[in-house]
Amino acid sequence: MYSMDTFFGLAQAPSDDKRWKIVEATARRHGKEAHALIETLHTVQECFGYLDEAALRYVAVILRVPLSRVYGAATFYHFFTLKPKGKHTCVVCTGTACYIKGAPALLSALEKRYGIKPGQTTEDNQLSVLTARCVGSCGLAPAAVLDSAVLGKIAPEQLVDRIERGIGS
Amino acid sequence: MTIEELRQIAETERAAQARYQHHVCVCIAAGCVSCGAEELRDALKKEVVESGMQNEVLVKGVGCMGLCSAGPLVSVPSEGQLYSAVRAEEAADIVQSLDTGSDGLPHCDTGMPFFARQKKIVLENSGVIDPERIEDYIAHDGYLALVNAITERTPQDVINIVKSSGLRGRGGAGYPTGLKWSTVAKTGEQQKYVICNADEGDPGAFMDRAVLESDPHRVLEGMAIAAYAVGAQKGFVYVRAEYPLAVKHLKGAIKQAERLGLLGNDICGTGFSFRIEVRLGAGAFVCGEETALIASVEGKRGTPRPRPPYPAESGLWDCPTLINNVETFANVAPILRNGPEWFASIGTEKSKGTKVFALAGRVTNTGLIEVPMGITLGEIVQEIGGGIPDGKQFKAVQTGGPSGGCIPAAHADSPVDYESLARVGSMMGSGGMIVMDETSCMVDVAKYFMEFCMSESCGKCIPCRAGTQQMHGILRKITAGEAGPEDVAKLEELCELVRSTSLCGLGQSAPTPVMTTLRYFRHEYDAHVQGDLCPTCKETAK
Numbered sequence: 001m002y003s004m005d006t007f008f009g010l011a012q013a014p015s016d017d018k019r020w021k022i023v024e025a026t027a028r029r030h031g032k033e034a035h036a037l038i039e040t041l042h043t044v045q046e047c048f049g050y051l052d053e054a055a056l057r058y059v060a061v062i063l064r065v066p067l068s069r070v071y072g073a074a075t076f077y078h079f080f081t082l083k084p085k086g087k088h089t090c091v092v093c094t095g096t097a098c099y100i101k102g103a104p105a106l107l108s109a110l111e112k113r114y115g116i117k118p119g120q121t122t123e124d125n126q127l128s129v130l131t132a133r134c135v136g137s138c139g140l141a142p143a144a145v146l147d148s149a150v151l152g153k154i155a156p157e158q159l160v161d162r163i164e165r166g167i168g169s
Numbered sequence: 170m171t172i173e174e175l176r177q178i179a180e181t182e183r184a185a186q187a188r189y190q191h192h193v194c195v196c197i198a199a200g201c202v203s204c205g206a207e208e209l210r211d212a213l214k215k216e217v218v219e220s221g222m223q224n225e226v227l228v229k230g231v232g233c234m235g236l237c238s239a240g241p242l243v244s245v246p247s248e249g250q251l252y253s254a255v256r257a258e259e260a261a262d263i264v265q266s267l268d269t270g271s272d273g274l275p276h277c278d279t280g281m282p283f284f285a286r287q288k289k290i291v292l293e294n295s296g297v298i299d300p301e302r303i304e305d306y307i308a309h310d311g312y313l314a315l316v317n318a319i320t321e322r323t324p325q326d327v328i329n330i331v332k333s334s335g336l337r338g339r340g341g342a343g344y345p346t347g348l349k350w351s352t353v354a355k356t357g358e359q360q361k362y363v364i365c366n367a368d369e370g371d372p373g374a375f376m377d378r379a380v381l382e383s384d385p386h387r388v389l390e391g392m393a394i395a396a397y398a399v400g401a402q403k404g405f406v407y408v409r410a411e412y413p414l415a416v417k418h419l420k421g422a423i424k425q426a427e428r429l430g431l432l433g434n435d436i437c438g439t440g441f442s443f444r445i446e447v448r449l450g451a452g453a454f455v456c457g458e459e460t461a462l463i464a465s466v467e468g469k470r471g472t473p474r475p476r477p478p479y480p481a482e483s484g485l486w487d488c489p490t491l492i493n494n495v496e497t498f499a500n501v502a503p504i505l506r507n508g509p510e511w512f513a514s515i516g517t518e519k520s521k522g523t524k525v526f527a528l529a530g531r532v533t534n535t536g537l538i539e540v541p542m543g544i545t546l547g548e549i550v551q552e553i554g555g556g557i558p559d560g561k562q563f564k565a566v567q568t569g570g571p572s573g574g575c576i577p578a579a580h581a582d583s584p585v586d587y588e589s590l591a592r593v594g595s596m597m598g599s600g601g602m603i604v605m606d607e608t609s610c611m612v613d614v615a616k617y618f619m620e621f622c623m624s625e626s627c628g629k630c631i632p633c634r635a636g637t638q639q640m641h642g643i644l645r646k647i648t649a650g651e652a653g654p655e656d657v658a659k660l661e662e663l664c665e666l667v668r669s670t671s672l673c674g675l676g677q678s679a680p681t682p683v684m685t686t687l688r689y690f691r692h693e694y695d696a697h698v699q700g701d702l703c704p705t706c707k708e709t710a711k
Binding site: 033034035036037038039041042065069072073076077078079080094095096097099100101132133134135136137138139140141143149150151152 | 199200202203204236237238240369370371372373374375378410411412448449450451452453454465466467468469470471527529530531535536537567570601603605609614617618621625627
């Protein structure tokens with residue numbers, strides 16, 4: 001008889017980094033069932049910042065789901081990223097209220113200053129610019145999230161100024 | 170837990186709170202936190218200790234007070250005061266003024282229409298209780314409806330009450346809640362699930378987030394009552410990962426409720442067991458559609474499937490599943506406590522109760538509001554919203570997000586209820602309400618929503634996947650002034666095609682913003698086609 005491990009390989013973490021234990025704990029909390037896939041990917045991203053190929057393979061093995069399904073979910077959902085982000089991230093909200101109140105101007109100011117479009121990272125890996133569908137701060141439109149701080153009612157030059165200070169520190 | 174024990178907890182908490190002469194409530198929901206509310210709360214606490222008033226003054230963090238544009242907000246109910254845009258440096262002034270009155274502080278008139286015209290049911294505890302303490306919720310009659318229902322009423326009684334209240338789904342489509350419950354209940358004894366849809370994906374909407382952040386127990390209580398009524402043992406809250414504070418409050422609330430035996434096994438010794446788990450969404454708008462949401466809870470890509478079978482008969486893991494929106498569940502406990510007649514007396518003939526809206530865009534007062542059904546759009550914009558700032562003209566209001574439409578100012582007397590909004594070509598939607606003034610080009614707005622639908626289309630069915638691409642391409646051409654009249658005709662044709670042949674609500678409603686702007690603002694399309702730019706765009710381009 002073959003055991004499941006024969007097909008899927010032994011569940012060996014990609015490295016001896018302790019954070020893989022946290023990932024494994026999430027999977028175990030859900031009985032290592034296939035339905036824990038999204039929760040487990042969330043934990044990987046929380047721990048490592050992004051999902052690389054080794055992580056996707058490891059998750060596939062511990063949950064015993066085909067790698068294609070893991071890759072499918074990781075690329076379907078916008079929240080997951082397969083590329084590492086820069087040291088700082090600036091998320092510009094492009095929800096309706098922010099759009100009406102000037103989100104496009106924020107994005108063009110960032111592009112002008114740093115030469116990057118949403119989804120890109122500066123060459124020195126200092127800053128990634130992203131967009132969000134809506135951060136739910138519509139009362140404070142236009143809004144941007146720099147690292148974890150929400151900046152409400154922000155003007156393009158203020159945003160660039162805040163980023164400059166953030167990167168400098 | 171018995172009803173007496175619950176009352177005892179409520180009494181103890183009320184007595185503990187009454188020992189303080191003053192309650193200083195600081196809004197610590199996401200909007201105010203981003204303007205420094207946490208620093209302010211800490212400064213207030215420090216000030217109270219330093220002035221030796223810790224036995225007289227209670228500083229507590231509360232949920233959303235609504236007027237997000239004027240945050241951080243602080244209320245002192247004993248003085249009848251609401252302070253807006255308070256800075257941490259002003260903490261001392263607030264504490265010192267508690268008995269003497271406060272002249273130099275940024276007062277906010279609580280008699281102004283923004284507050285006076287609202288009617289709060291869903292948000293009645295929001296901005297009043299500490300969302301991180303179950304005792305505070307219980308002191309405000311929390312869990313009374315649940316304990317009463319499971320010890321005194323039959324599941325059928327509960328369903329009948331919800332039916333006769335006239336409550337309809339607050340996710341947007343307005344399906345009668347009682348009817349949905351009874352369909353699930355009728356499937357017989359087997360494994361069933363209750364899911365709370367908190368995947369608030371509409372851009373410009375933050376009602377569900379505010380409810381979860383400000384009063385999470387209210388939603389859990391509603392879910393537990395629903396589970397008892399339909400015979401489910403397990404529940405899931407599917408919430409956006411983009412709402413970390415809501416997730417934190419929700420997870421904390423579940424733990425507290427389990428500890429008191431209000432969730433878990435054998436609740437109140439009745440044999441009724443119900444557990445709730447939180448599942449994080451991962452940023453896919455289509456997951457707001459119920460069959461896609463179910464796929465996502467199962468850990469799969471969130472793609473919808475044809476209905477029937479409806480989830481009420483075959484949902485999560487093919488079991489009967491009740492799916493309701495956050496706000497729908499939040500209405501349940503008050504209906505059971507106050508009776509269905511009370512609820513049915515609010516609102517219009519076919520739309521009962523209240524609706525929470527996230528009011529945003531080009532309007533003076535932005536934030537979270539709860540209004541009785543039947544109020545007009547004009548009253549919301551001009552009175553509650555305080556009109557359009559900078560002397561600009563009110564042009565349109567957008568409801569229902571990417572699935573809804575733009576209603577022109579000429580229809581401002583249209584009442585807010587499911588049927589009336591559908592009649593003017595839009596929909597109630599989940600509650601986003603974006604006000605636009607004369608500086609917004611409506612073709613550009615239609616293009617914005619189409620871009621959204623195009624990138625959020627899951628790709629499963631062709632009309633939506635390819636149709637939204639085509640429509641977006643035409644809209645881009647029109648706004649760039651490169652289109653001819655034949656393009657507008659083609660756009661209209663595509664609207665009808667995508668609307669009638671897409672698999673799920675996303676595709677079926679994706680053309681709505683285009684259709685309503687074509688219906689009410691055709692001259693702007695014509696202006697773009699005939700002369701490159703419309704007057705609005707020309708003005709903005711200057």
